[in-house]
Amino acid sequence: MQQLDARLRECYGELSPQEQRVASFIMDHFDDLVSYNSAELARLSGVSKATVSRLFKRLGYSSFKEMRDELRTLRQSGMPLTENRDAVQGNTLLARHYKQEMANLTQWVNALDAEQFGEVVQALSEARRVFILGLRNSAPVALHLRQQLMQSRGQVSLIPQPGQTLAEELVDMTPADLVVVVAFRRRPRVIRPVLEVLRNQGVPTLAISEPQAAGITALARWHLGVPLDSVSAFDSYSGAMSLVNLLSNALLHNALTEGRQRIHHIASLYTELDELEQR
16 A cells, blocks of 8 residues: 555645645654644644545545544554654754754655766756756755856856846746756745746756655756755755755866866955955
C-alpha cells in the first residue's frame, strides 16, 4: 500500500490552494497526524472541515478516520511513517535542529540527478545571459546565487529590479539566455505565468523549489528540489544555500581557467577600489 506522504507528493500540484495548505501541514507534521481529528486538522491548517474531507476522498479514503486508522496500524507494525522521522528526535531544540538540518542535506543530495545537474551546470556556463528571479522568501537565495555565479561569469542579473515589473525583463529574452526561478513556498501567483511565458518563448529555465512543487516543475526544463523541513514553525533554507554553493563551485570547475582569471581580476579591483578590509 502506498503511504500517505507519497500519495500527497504525487498529487500535490493537482490540488486546490486550500487542499495544498492541508497537504503541506500534513507533510510537516506527519508523526503527529494520528493524534488529530478532522476538525483539529482543519483548524491547524486554516481551512474548512469540508476541504479536509475533499482532500482525503481525493486520496482514496472514505473519511479522515479511515486514513488515521491506517496510520495507526502502520505505526503499530513498526513501520516508520516518514523518511526522516529520527531527524526530529533529541533532548534539546538544538539537537533536534541539528538532526533535521542533516536530514534535509542528506535528502536532497541523495535525490540529486547527476545527469540533470551536469546539464544545468553546462547551461549556466554557455548561456549568453543568466537571469535569476526570486520573490518573497526566495529572494535571499536568489541574491546569494547571483553573487556567487558572478565570481565565475558575467552577465548575471536579478529580476525584476526593485519597484519594477517583470514584463520589461521578459520581453527581450531568447533561447540563448537562461532563467533561474527560485520559487520556494509560499510562492506568489505570478511564478507560473512567468514560467509559461518563458516556455512559449523557448527560453531555458531552471526551477529551484521544495521537492513537492509539482505545479511548477512541469513548466521548467530542469528542476532541483530542496527540502525546507524544520523542527518548528519556520522553513529552513540551509539546504538551499548549500545547493547554491554546489552550483557555484561546479560552474567554476567547469571553466576553471577563465573562472580563476575572473576571480583574480575581481580581487585586483577590490584592492584598487579599497572596498574590503585587508587583514
